[in-house]
Every structure is written in structure tokens, then in C-alpha cells.
Amino acid sequence: MATETATKTGKMVKFIITRQDSPDAAPYTEEFEVPYRPNMNVISALMEIQRNPVKADGASTTPVCWESNCLEEVCGACSMVINGKPRQACSALVDKLEQPVRVAPMSTFPVVRDLVINRERMFNALKRVKAWIPIDGTYDLGPGPRMAETKRQWAYELSKCMTCGVCLEACPNVNDRSSFIGPAAISQVRLFNAHPTGEMNKAERLETLMDDGGIEGCGNSQNCVRSCPKGIPLTTSIAAINRDTTVQLFKNFLGV
Amino acid sequence: MNGNSYLTRKIHSLLGVIPLGLFLVEHAITNYSAFEDGPEGFNDSVSFLNGLPLVLFLEIFGIFLPLLFHGVYGLYVAYQSNWNNSRFKYGRNWAFTAQRITGVITFIFVIWHVFETRFQVALGNLTHEELGARMHEIFTNPVYIVLYAIGVLSAVFHFANGMWSFLVSWGITVGPRAQRVSAYIWMGVFVIVSALFLLSIVAFTGSDFAESASAVRTWIG
Incomplete structure (x- = not known):
């Protein structure tokens, strides 16, 4: 497509955006037409709507609210449902999207306003499973044990998780009727249990997942691994933690 | 749910394999004897099973109660999911x-x-020897043949796919390759066990099961 002619001919891109005025308000859709610019992404279109909040039918409206931060798909803030798939708006290039572009909030999470969602449950999940390495103490603990390079390589892949929420949005078992913790936190348990120092608190993290709102809600639909923008092997992580929790279950039974 | 849902779900998962999965396969093999050896073969299999020691105990604790738990808790598990197949095909x-x-x-x-x-x-109302004839009676109605075929195919799919999930949920097939190979194996099991059940439906519709059917007809009306 000759982008320079498109700019001259005033080519427009149509957006259908699901909006919501407040957390309890009913959602509704509004259509917008945004001037095409080469290499534009969904964020730049939203910025254009913010500059000129006029709907496709010419009526003015309030600017669409959204969250974004890094604009390079590493922070996870701009996750939204674009043409039916949860993903980051910053890496959603309009040239690669079917038009009209349908944009909606990831409604698995509480919607704050328009495309802004509250991902607090994910951060609470990380706190619950203690997704960190405890090294604080009253004296210098000295250097920790070394990590094998082969292990570091796959653990690094797990560390790419940006808590963006796409895996929870894709999961059929993350909803109001289920207490499933979601794939992201389970993968983080695998990451911190793989770390030689983090491993010292392995049982504690596993036991959190072996309680209500833990790992048992996984139904193996495997949408998470297909949706993860960072390509994290989430289903491998879940199965590996399934193995570890099974071993932990027998250890607890036998009291060893 | 009261108590620990992890433990409940694990028991649900385990009961699906032992004893329910085993029972389903045993049932398929027993029925298949109707296809292989006709009414005598089927009756021999039935009387062999009923000749097992502690048969009532096995039926209650090996089939009925696990079935009840797995079924009722399974309905709750199904209720907990939000299907999204239109978005994630x-x-x-x-x-x-x-x-x-x-x-x-x-x-x-x-x-x-x-x-x-x-x-x-x-x-x-029925003796074990009349079960084959009873099945023949049921299958004189083609609608029941279709309903039974749907029923057994559902049960076998649920078993085969459930075995795939069981191996993931207990951490036996961890990597994507293991899970893929497991999927092929259980697809094969689905085909074989389905064939056993469907062939036994064919066998029960046969006229050799009709002869003993007259005895049963008196109470069906």
C-alpha cells in the first residue's frame, strides 16, 4: 500500500470502541474515524481521538480513556481487547489489523473507565505466592548459591512476564464463579522456585497454590500460552507446578 | 465449596481414572463380548463379573459413590467456566x-x-441373565439407539480427554511435546473404546438377543 498517497487522499481508519463511564455504568460502543498515518498503532489512534474527541457521525464526545506507559510491549499497561484478542495496544499496528478496528477493555478485570482496567488481583496474587527472593535479614547472609546457566536460560523466559493480564483475559476459568489464581502467578512460582535462593521457600509458595484460589482451577484450555505476548511457556509452567504440588501433597500426607 | 478446593479437585481428578476410567474400559470389553460371542459370551461375562468376591461392595465403593462424587462435583466445575470458543478457536x-x-x-x-x-x-424386575435381552428391547426403538450412541461417545470422549488432562494436572506430561504425544495416544484410545461400545450396540440389536427378549417383554408392557 502506498502510504504517501493514503495520507494525501485523506484515508480514514474506523474504530469501534467499547466505552464505560464509571465502574458500575453499562458499557456502550462509539465509532470514530481517525486519519490514517503510516505505521500508526492503536495508541496513536487513541491519542488522535483524545486530541479531537469527535465521533464518526460528527457529534462530539468525551475523550476515550486508556492506560499506557512504555509503548514497547514491556510494561503491560495498555492491554486491551483488539479485534477480539487481548493484547497490548502499543504493538497493535493498524496496518496489520482488520478494519473496522474493534477495541474493548479486558472485562475479566473490573473496568475503571473506558479501556482502563484494574489489574490489582494480579498483584495481590504475586503477593500471596511471595513472588520474590527473601534475602533481607539482620546480618549479611553472604553470596547465595550459583544458578546453572542452562537453568538460567529457561528461567529468564519466565521472568519476561509483565503482569499484563492477557493470559487471565484469555482463560475461560478466570471469572466471578471461580477462584483460580490465573496462569501468570503460577509461572512466577516456577520462576522463583527455580532460583537457588528462592528455592529455599519452595514449599511455602506451593502450599499457597494448594489452597482455595490456587492452581486447581486450571482446566487446561491452554488459551494462555497461545495468547501470551511474551511467548512465556505458561502451560509448561502450570504442568511443572502441578508436578511439584503433587509431590508436595504426598510429602505433606506422609509428613516428610 | 467448603474445605480445600485443591484437595476436592484432586480427588475428583483421581476418581475419574481410578476407578471410573478403569470401570469404563471394563464395561466396554464386557459389552464387546456380546459382539464377539453373542448372547452366551455376554452372559458369561456378566456372570463372571457378578461372581467376583465382594461384588456389591465393589459396586458401591468402586462405582456408585465415585460416580456420584465425580458427577456432582463435575457439574460444579462445568458451572465455573466461561466458554470463549468464539474468540479463541x-x-x-x-x-x-x-x-x-x-x-x-x-x-x-x-x-x-x-x-x-x-x-x-x-x-x-430384571435378572442379570436378562440384561442382554433388555438391551435388545431398548434398541428396538431407533431413537434410543441414537441416544445411546451419543451417550457412549460422550462418555468415551470425556474419559479419553480426561485422561489427557489428568496427566497434565498431576504433572506427568509437562512439556508441549509430551502433551502432544499424549493427545495422539488418547485420541487413539477414544477411537478404540468407542468402537467397542458401538459394535456392542450393533450386537444387541441382533436377532440372537431377541429370542430371550420375550421373557423381559412381560414387565416392559
């Missing part, structure tokens, strides 16, 4: 939804099937 996501649909179908089918067979034996 992936094979495993279809299997996820199918697992829940076939579970509910199997639940209803098993209640109906047990009512027609084992429950009537318990009431004294």
Missing part, C-alpha cells in the same frame, strides 16, 4: 468446552442407563 480450547459438555451429557446418560439396567435388577 484453538483445538485445546474446543476440547476444554467439549469436556464439560460431554461431562453433563454423560451424567444424564448414566442416570438413565443405570435406572434402566442396574436399578431394575436391584428392584427385582
